[in-house]
Amino acid sequence: MTKNDRLSRLLLELPWLIQNKNTSIDNFCAQFDISRDEANKDLSLLTYVGPGRFGGELVDIQYDDENISVIDSQGFDRPLRLNNIEAVLLLLGVRNLSEISKDKQEILDIDIKLSGLIESDIADEKYKQEYSNKKNRIKEAIANRKQLVIHYIDSHLKLTSERSITPIEIKTLDTKEYLTALDNNSSQKRTFRLDRIIEVAVVPLDALPQEITQNNIYSEKISLRTKSWNASNILDLNIPYTRSGDQLHIEMDLIDPEYLLEIILRLDDKTEIVCSKKMKSNLQKMLSDRIESIL
Amino acid sequence: MSVSKSERILNLFFVLINSKRPIPRHEIRQKVNGYEECESETAFERMFERDKDELRNTGIKIDAVPIDPLFDDELGYQVDSKTFLTKTVEWTPSERAILSLASTTWHRTEFENLAKSATLKTGGSINLKSSDENKEIYSGELLKFRSIMKSLNTKSVMDFKYVSFDDNEPKSRQVIPKKLYRQGDNWYFDAYELISTTWKTYQTSRIVGEIIIKPASAIELNLLKKDNNQTLPRTVRVEINQNASLISHITGGTAIGERTIDFKFFDEKSFAKYLLRFSSIIVSIDNDAIREYYKKYLKDFVKVLSHD
Numbered sequence: 210m211t212k213n214d215r216l217s218r219l220l221l222e223l224p225w226l227i228q229n230k231n232t233s234i235d236n237f238c239a240q241f242d243i244s245r246d247e248a249n250k251d252l253s254l255l256t257y258v259g260p261g262r263f264g265g266e267l268v269d270i271q272y273d274d275e276n277i278s279v280i281d282s283q284g285f286d287r288p289l290r291l292n293n294i295e296a297v298l299l300l301l302g303v304r305n306l307s308e309i310s311k312d313k314q315e316i317l318d319i320d321i322k323l324s325g326l327i328e329s330d331i332a333d334e335k336y337k338q339e340y341s342n343k344k345n346r347i348k349e350a351i352a353n354r355k356q357l358v359i360h361y362i363d364s365h366l367k368l369t370s371e372r373s374i375t376p377i378e379i380k381t382l383d384t385k386e387y388l389t390a391l392d393n394n395s396s397q398k399r400t401f402r403l404d405r406i407i408e409v410a411v412v413p414l415d416a417l418p419q420e421i422t423q424n425n426i427y428s429e430k431i432s433l434r435t436k437s438w439n440a441s442n443i444l445d446l447n448i449p450y451t452r453s454g455d456q457l458h459i460e461m462d463l464i465d466p467e468y469l470l471e472i473i474l475r476l477d478d479k480t481e482i483v484c485s486k487k488m489k490s491n492l493q494k495m496l497s498d499r500i501e502s503i504l
Numbered sequence: 505m506s507v508s509k510s511e512r513i514l515n516l517f518f519v520l521i522n523s524k525r526p527i528p529r530h531e532i533r534q535k536v537n538g539y540e541e542c543e544s545e546t547a548f549e550r551m552f553e554r555d556k557d558e559l560r561n562t563g564i565k566i567d568a569v570p571i572d573p574l575f576d577d578e579l580g581y582q583v584d585s586k587t588f589l590t591k592t593v594e595w596t597p598s599e600r601a602i603l604s605l606a607s608t609t610w611h612r613t614e615f616e617n618l619a620k621s622a623t624l625k626t627g628g629s630i631n632l633k634s635s636d637e638n639k640e641i642y643s644g645e646l647l648k649f650r651s652i653m654k655s656l657n658t659k660s661v662m663d664f665k666y667v668s669f670d671d672n673e674p675k676s677r678q679v680i681p682k683k684l685y686r687q688g689d690n691w692y693f694d695a696y697e698l699i700s701t702t703w704k705t706y707q708t709s710r711i712v713g714e715i716i717i718k719p720a721s722a723i724e725l726n727l728l729k730k731d732n733n734q735t736l737p738r739t740v741r742v743e744i745n746q747n748a749s750l751i752s753h754i755t756g757g758t759a760i761g762e763r764t765i766d767f768k769f770f771d772e773k774s775f776a777k778y779l780l781r782f783s784s785i786i787v788s789i790d791n792d793a794i795r796e797y798y799k800k801y802l803k804d805f806v807k808v809l810s811h812d
Contacts, residue, residue, distance in 0.1 A: 216510050217562045221624045228627030258514040260522035262537050284522045287588040288625045292563055295622035298615055301649050302606030322593050362751055365784045407750050438667045441709030474780040477672050478804040493809045500802045504788035
């Protein structure tokens with residue numbers, strides 16, 4: 210081991226020991242891949258360093274053949290920041306785990322924390338804080354069985370007026386969180402993407418019972434066939450699709466032509482669209498209006 | 505007894521993190537146990553510079569800042585605040601366990617040591633056995649990232665097929681990547697494209713098939729050195745019919761006025777295609793080329809819908 214490797218190791222050891230109180234010397238050796246002799250040398254050196262030269266100004270670590278305890282870390286009580294590549298490695302590892310894990314929520318929490326450590330041009334601490342506050346208010350309402358009033362950006366990117374809902378649960382799909390709730394006006398179950406909920410207010414009214422009204426809503430079976438690489442463009446829409454070779458197939462019952470148009474515009478102009486003539490002519494009209502109106 | 509080099513560097517680190525103000529050189533020389541052995545000011549300065557470099561190599565940056573904000577003639581030293589994990593990121597024991605398990609993904613790869621060091625920084629354990637110790641099974645996605653990171657680490661050429669926003673078929677690309685990062689749901693890397701000799705940004709999910717890694721030739725590396733100036737993005741202002749500050753986290757870009765968003769873009773054609781998904785709220789685009797491509801693409805979709 211070079212001296213620089215040793216310095217890096219010493220800088221890792223102290224915060225690690227603080228986070229792993231009363232660890233055994235054997236575990237310490239195993240974690241840092243060092244012998245007992247090297248561990249003793251490292252621990253001994255760490256007790257010689259500090260901001261001054263005297264007892265109270267030096268790091269204090271008590272250790273014997275069995276256990277190690279940090280008594281005074283001399284201000285070095287927070288771990289070193291992960292560099293970009295370290296955070297990326299852990300994040301990719303966590304995402305790999307998410308494919309096999311059942312607890313998507315905890316994995317997403319870690320994903321969010323790690324993502325915050327990776328350089329990003331649009332990292333926005335204020336937005337993340339607001340998101341976290343919003344989520345906490347929803348969780349609180351679910352736990353206390355209360356109603357909520359929300360403002361929401363719908364799939365057409367339009368801000369809806371106030372909606373009164375009874376929150377049921379927060380679910381995680383891929384990298385997004387969704388709130389399943391009962392729309393108190395229509396008594397229909399709805400799913401809201403959490404990042405599209407703009408405002409949340411808990412109202413002092415008890416949650417409504419989850420009796421879903423079966424309305425006769427007209428929907429149409431839609432089929433879209435396109436190239437598989439277009440999948441990345443529709444990930445955030447949370448729509449079901451299947452992939453076969455370089456083909457991607459979306460099949461769904463759809464009520465809203467505007468939503469269908471949003472999906473189509475994310476694909477490419479070689480997409481095969483199967484729907485009714487009425488729906489197609491509706492979509493053509495919407496597109497023509499958009500072409501006409503653009504300034 | 506003389507002070508070892510590691511001990512002296514750690515002393516320097518502790519002196520700096522325990523001070524609420526930048527510390528001038530002469531004070532560092534007095535306070536840090538180990539510097540008293542220097543016979544001259546020049547010897548101290550040399551040693552201090554070397555120690556700062558050693559700390560920088562471990563990821564700890566020492567900043568030199570004026571001691572008096574009104575006068576910049578005397579510099580003091582302090583540890584860059586980004587050295588430590590922010591207080592807002594704290595790992596629970598169960599999160600640490602997940603992170604430890606996640607790091608085993610990199611067992612027996614070129615990234616094993618880096619992943620171990622990352623795990624130790626989170627306070628996690630690294631002696632966990634991988635959930636699938638005897639098999640090296642990576643999802644296609646992870647293999648792709650492993651290739652990109654391998655190429656980043658070794659400055660190698662990545663050869664792959666890529667579908668850009670304005671392509672309908674994958675095209676072959678040969679690039680040397682510089683930086684991997686994430687924005688929103690997508691991962692990107694900035695890379696030097698060897699055929700067009702320009703810097704471009706690639707979205708990882710638009711890579712089709714396998715990535716082949718090849719060592720870069722001396723000529724290619726020279727090209728990269730010479731053309732180290734990445735193309736800067738341009739800005740386009742888009743007016744929408746919704747409150748910009750409420751939806752810019754979905755659309756990307758920066759909300760400027762109540763109903764305007766400024767977007768950064770590199771290529772007009774690709775950016776026009778990206779804007780299509782927001783066409784339900786777009787009122788105007790202040791770039792002629794982007795607007796024309798945007799209208800053309802919308803017209804192409806009208807044609808698609810006219811097919812039976």
